[in-house]
Amino acid sequence: MAKGPVIVITGTPGTGKSTHAQLLVEEAALPLRHINVGEWVKEKELYEEFDQEWESYTVDEDRLLDELEPIIAEGGVILDWHTCEMFPERWPDLVVVLRCDHSTIWDRLEKRGYSLKKIQENNEAEIMEVVLEEARSSYPAEIVVELKSENTEDLEANVARIAEWITNWKRNQEEK
Ligand SMILES: Nc1ncnc2c1ncn2[C@@H]1O[C@H](COP(=O)(O)OP(=O)(O)O)[C@@H](O)[C@H]1O
Helix, strand or coil: CCCCCEEEEECCCCCCHHHHHHHHHHHCCCCCEEEEHHHHHHHCCCEEEEECCCCEEEECHHHHHHHHHHHHHHCCEEEEECCCCCCCCCCCCEEEEEECCHHHHHHHHHHCCCCHHHHHHHHHHHHCCHHHHHHHHHCCHHHEEEEECCCHHHHHHHHHHHHHHHHHHHHHHHHC
């Protein structure tokens, strides 16, 4: 039996995925491993090439999934990435889609030093709900949760809510 649930935290860059994941690792009732998938792809060179025009890596999906598979089987993982449809439907127990006002995202990505082109691309993606649609079309409705991440109160409430979900998950597993 898996030691913990598999949670996907997704959303447009700048919505707060890594911030949420880090807090959850500290606050959850069981050990969780936070995988920042974008960083992983770079570190482990799980990409085919660097796309100069879009300033992003073209991910080698097969290799990425192969690397993740044993970790997912163990359980107790948070997958943090700006896309989610690549992950098999059977993987996640919960898919959290973080949402944020697009002008706030603009400011956050500007601070991060993103190019204007990348800021515009992400800003539009948030307005068009690209990641939310992707999550809804890839996973059963009952495991997809959309949460607002605009300020500290949102962050704290979201982390508390997900931590509570994890506690319930654990209880359910123990009763099985
Ligand atoms: N709910 C929030 N309230 C205030 N600041 C936030 C919130 N979520 C994220 N941030 C800030 O926005 C920036 C981007 O957050 P980050 O977690 O790196 O986003 P992502 O992993 O989605 O790209 C960070 O400076 C972070 O502190």
